[in-house]
Amino acid sequence: MSGFGAATEVRRVGEGRFEAVLDGGYAIAGALNGGYLMAVLARAAVAASPHEHPVSTAATFLRVAAAGPAEVIVEPRKEGRTTATSLVTLVQDGRPTVDALITTGTLDADHEPAWSGAQPPGMPPLERCAPFEPVPETRDFAERLDLRFDPALMGWTDGRPSGRPELRAWLRLSDGHPPDPYSLALAVDALPPVTLNLGRNGWAPTVELTWHMRAVPAPGWLAVHGTGRLLTGGWFDEDVEVWDSTGRLVAQSRQLARAPRTPE
Amino acid sequence: MSGFGAATEVRRVGEGRFEAVLDGGYAIAGALNGGYLMAVLARAAVAASPHEHPVSTAATFLRVAAAGPAEVIVEPRKEGRTTATSLVTLVQDGRPTVDALITTGTLDADHEPAWSGAQPPGMPPLERCAPFEPVPETRDFAERLDLRFDPALMGWTDGRPSGRPELRAWLRLSDGHPPDPYSLALAVDALPPVTLNLGRNGWAPTVELTWHMRAVPAPGWLAVHGTGRLLTGGWFDEDVEVWDSTGRLVAQSRQLARAPRTPE
Numbered sequence: 058m059s060g061f062g063a064a065t066e067v068r069r070v071g072e073g074r075f076e077a078v079l080d081g082g083y084a085i086a087g088a089l090n091g092g093y094l095m096a097v098l099a100r101a102a103v104a105a106s107p108h109e110h111p112v113s114t115a116a117t118f119l120r121v122a123a124a125g126p127a128e129v130i131v132e133p134r135k136e137g138r139t140t141a142t143s144l145v146t147l148v149q150d151g152r153p154t155v156d157a158l159i160t161t162g163t164l165d166a167d168h169e170p171a172w173s174g175a176q177p178p179g180m181p182p183l184e185r186c187a188p189f190e191p192v193p194e195t196r197d198f199a200e201r202l203d204l205r206f207d208p209a210l211m212g213w214t215d216g217r218p219s220g221r222p223e224l225r226a227w228l229r230l231s232d233g234h235p236p237d238p239y240s241l242a243l244a245v246d247a248l249p250p251v252t253l254n255l256g257r258n259g260w261a262p263t264v265e266l267t268w269h270m271r272a273v274p275a276p277g278w279l280a281v282h283g284t285g286r287l288l289t290g291g292w293f294d295e296d297v298e299v300w301d302s303t304g305r306l307v308a309q310s311r312q313l314a315r316a317p318r319t320p321e
Numbered sequence: 322m323s324g325f326g327a328a329t330e331v332r333r334v335g336e337g338r339f340e341a342v343l344d345g346g347y348a349i350a351g352a353l354n355g356g357y358l359m360a361v362l363a364r365a366a367v368a369a370s371p372h373e374h375p376v377s378t379a380a381t382f383l384r385v386a387a388a389g390p391a392e393v394i395v396e397p398r399k400e401g402r403t404t405a406t407s408l409v410t411l412v413q414d415g416r417p418t419v420d421a422l423i424t425t426g427t428l429d430a431d432h433e434p435a436w437s438g439a440q441p442p443g444m445p446p447l448e449r450c451a452p453f454e455p456v457p458e459t460r461d462f463a464e465r466l467d468l469r470f471d472p473a474l475m476g477w478t479d480g481r482p483s484g485r486p487e488l489r490a491w492l493r494l495s496d497g498h499p500p501d502p503y504s505l506a507l508a509v510d511a512l513p514p515v516t517l518n519l520g521r522n523g524w525a526p527t528v529e530l531t532w533h534m535r536a537v538p539a540p541g542w543l544a545v546h547g548t549g550r551l552l553t554g555g556w557f558d559e560d561v562e563v564w565d566s567t568g569r570l571v572a573q574s575r576q577l578a579r580a581p582r583t584p585e
Contacts, residue, residue, distance in 0.1 A: 097413065112556070113529040113577050115379030117422045118552065119399040135383040140528065142381050144420065153398055156422055158381045160528055170553040170582075172519050174485060179554055180467075191579045216375050221438060221562050255436050264404065264424055265377040267531040269558065269577045273552055287535055291436040292376070294533065294573065306551050310557065311575055314379050316435070 060232030061201070065093070065239055067101045073131040075101045077180035079149075081124030082201055086194040089122040091155075091263045091312075096239040098145045098157050101129040103238070106141045108161040110238050115267040116157040124267055135160075139285040149257055170288070177300045178225045178282035181207055188226055189214050202247055203231045204281075213253040217255030222285030222293070227278045236274035236301060245297045245310035248283045252293055259317035261293070268297075268310035277302030290317055324496030325465070329357070329503055333366045337395040339365045339544045346465055347582070351459040353386040353418075355527045355576075356510030360503040362409045362421050363451050365393040368504070374426040378419040379531040386413055392420035398422075402447030429463075430537040440488045442546035445471055450491055453478050466511055468545075469497045477517040486515035486549030486557070491542045500538035500565060509574035510563045512547045514548045516557055516580055525557070532561075532574035541566030555580055 074123040083093035099111035127319035128148040140162045147155040180186070186205035193197075196284045205227040212219050228244055229236075245268045250261035280300040285293055293316045328344035347357035363375035364502045392412040399406045404426045411419040444450070450469035455462075461466075469491040476483050493510055507530045514525035544564040549557055563572040 093498055106442055111380075115381065115422060117377075117379065117398070117407060117424060134381070134420055142383060142420070156398055156406070157380060158420055158529070159421060160381060164554055168554040170551060172486065172552040172557075173550070175550040222436065233395065236370070243386075265379060265531070265533070267529070267575065269529070269556075271553060271556070271558075271577075286437070286439040286573065287434060287537060288436040290428055290432040292533075292535070293436075307574075310348060311531065311533075311573075 061117050061230050061234040065100050067097060067129055067170055070102065072262065073105060073133070075104065075126050076130040077129055077130070079122060079124050079127050082197040084124060086197065087123060089124065090198065090246060091116065091266055092243040093117055094122055094147060095157065095246070096118065096156050096242040098155065099159065099242050100145060101131050102159040102161055103147050104141055105131040108141055109163040110161060110270055111159055111242070112140065112162040112164065113160040113269050114191055114242065115156055117265050118155055118263050120152060120154045122147060122154045130191055140167045148268060163305060164270065164273055173306065175298065175306045177304050178280055180225060180227065180280050183227050183278065197246045201231055203229045204247065212252065218256045218277045219288040221253045222254055222288070224248045224251050224254065224281065225280065227280040228281045229278050235276050236279055238270055240307040241270055241274060241299055242290040243301045244279055244281050245308055248281060248297065250314065251285045251295050252288060255288060257317040261314045261317055263314045266310060266312035268308055270308055272305050272307045274307040275303045291318065325498040326428055327493050329364050329372055331361060331368060331393055333368065337369060339368065339393040339395070341391050341393055342393050343386060345583060346461040348388060349462050349467065349484055351387060354462065354474045354510060355380070355382055355530055356507040358419050359421065359510070360506040362393060362411060362419065363503055363506050365395050365407045366407055366409050366423040366425055367539060369450045370425040371397040373427040374425060374534055375423055375506070375534050376404065376426040377424040378421055378506070380419055380450045381529050382419055382527050384416060384418045385464065386411060412493065413543055422557065437570065441561065441568050442544055442562070444489055444491065444544050447491050447542065449546040451523055465495055466495045468511065468530060481518045483518045483558050486513065486552070487547065488515050488518065489544065489546040493543045498532045499540050500543055502534055505534055505538060505563055505572040506532065507562065508545050508563045509542055512545060514578065515547045515559050516547045516552060517526065519552060520579040525578045525581055527576045530576035532572055534572055536571045537569040539567045541573050547554050552580055555582065
């Protein structure tokens with residue numbers, strides 16, 4: 058195992074206790090990406106559960122996590138017939154860094170939706186999408202995630218933000234790791250902040266992110282679509298939908314984040 | 322204090338420990354409403370915090386809560402300058418019933434949105450909306466919440482579901498309690514399940530509900546708009562937006578719930 062699989066590995070060291078070695082390649086300017094951290098937490102939750110999938114994850118980001126050793130504590134809260142819920146905490150330097158309530162279950166890979174009103178985002182074909190030039194702080198992350206952005210929503214890279222908080226991209230892991238529950242955790246927090254298209258540059262730390270795994274993803278590229286509803290009082294929301302190569306909605310998330318204070 | 326204020330009251334009995342007496346008037350068929358329970362948890366979180374508002378609440382519903390005494394445990398996870406986060410647990414009969422990660426902060430009542438792309442739902446005027454005849458199981462709840470539904474989305478009450486998971490209504494508390502953070506907690510889980518418009522009748526237990534308070538609500542009626550994206554494998558999502566009488570988005574939520582198994 059290498060790449061994303063190795064980077065998210067957890068090793069059981071006791072009842073509900075796991076060790077991980079966090080990979081600095083998933084950091085941006087020294088702060089590990091929230092989606093990467095949720096993937097690590099989900100692996101521990103599933104390892105401690107009779108079920109296969111992290112169906113619902115509600116994560117609160119308390120402190121910045123850095124590369125290196127960390128502990129994951131899985132505290133069972135309820136185990137039922139179809140689901141189990143745990144409080145899963147990433148601990149670094151003796152302090153809780155991320156708290157997540159994770160409900161595991163087992164989704165049927167072949168299940169046809171009973172109703173779907175959602176449409177895949179109107180993505181241009183892959184060949185019309187492109188990565189964007191990483192800055193030094195994002196280079197490692199950009200090497201691990203192959204993101205090809207819809208150029209229509211990338212005016213902000215040239216100082217021409219669209220004025221609407223929206224971004225979309227094709228996504229796959231550069232190391233060939235196929236779409237699975239853990240890469241979905243990464244995908245829901247992989248886009249740059251949608252506030253870039255409102256002319257707000259700078260760090261936008263996630264406070265809370267809840268994501269739901271809705272289906273087992275098919276192999277191939279994922280389409281990732283981010284939108285926001287409201288930027289007010291220094292807070293903004295960002296919804297991300299993730300679609301697999303068969304056009305199914307496989308994950309949905311919303312995060313509440315602090316906005317960069319002023320347009321730069 | 323009476324009505325909703327009294328029903329959500331918490332009494333401090335120790336460091337991070339509160340007692341509540343849950344009001345059966347907020348139950349439907351014996352199970353207390355999730356929004357009501359989140360209001361009780363939010364009151365304990367704010368009482369234990371230096372901040373005024375439950376900005377973000379991620380609640381997982383582990384067991385059915387019933388009328389009568391309950392304990393609320395508030396465990397601080399992080400206190401920062403602008404926010405504080407706690408794990409807040411409703412305990413009944415010695416078991417965790419609801420777990421919630423709640424981040425408190427203080428929102429500025431006069432803040433103008435920096436950007437809002439959201440539109441209030443296209444609600445018909447109040448006089449064209451109507452309550453619907455409660456069944457015996459919902460009568461107490463319907464007495465406490467004055468809900469006036471958009472008749473265009475109420476075909477399911479006559480066996481003519483619209484085929485789209487959507488409902489909207491005007492909402493106020495019957496006892497005159499004005500819109501505040503706690504009535505917003507109630508509002509995000511006050512609509513009947515949107516799956517009724519897919520012809521799915523029966524109980525739809527919420528597994529996870531995350532809601533964010535986005536602004537301090539103005540006095541007057543709230544407009545509550547519920548929509549769903551996907552019903553698959555026995556799970557559905559429901560987004561609720563709550564708008565105040567000045568047309569501001571004051572709360573937004575998403576829940577993941579179990580769907581009634583078969584059309585009835």
